[in-house]
Amino acid sequence: MQNLLQLWPILAMVVIFYFLLIRPQQKRQKNVQNMQSSLQKGDKIVTIGGLHGIIESIDESKVVIKAGNTMLTFDRPAIREKRTEA
Numbered sequence: 001m002q003n004l005l006q007l008w009p010i011l012a013m014v015v016i017f018y019f020l021l022i023r024p025q026q027k028r029q030k031n032v033q034n035m036q037s038s039l040q041k042g043d044k045i046v047t048i049g050g051l052h053g054i055i056e057s058i059d060e061s062k063v064v065i066k067a068g069n070t071m072l073t074f075d076r077p078a079i080r081e082k083r084t085e086a
Contacts, residue, residue, distance in 0.1 A: 036079055044083040047074055
């Protein structure tokens with residue numbers, strides 16, 4: 001019983017870290033993966049480097065983005081978010 005009482009603060013910290021740090025990060029990561037898998041031609045996107053553009057073509061691992069008059073090729077994981085214009 002004494003040993004269990006000594007371990008209680010450590011166990012409580014592990015549970016708190018899980019719910020405050022690990023679980024939200026896993027949810028964000030899952031949302032990003034779902035967004036990246038649902039990308040389609042014509043979607044307005046922003047890359048992790050801040051480049052805004054429109055998807056011209058897409059395959060399993062590469063995305064061709066039109067930004068102005070320039071066509072750029074990025075890896076699919078480089079897409080940070082899909083923009084919805086109001």
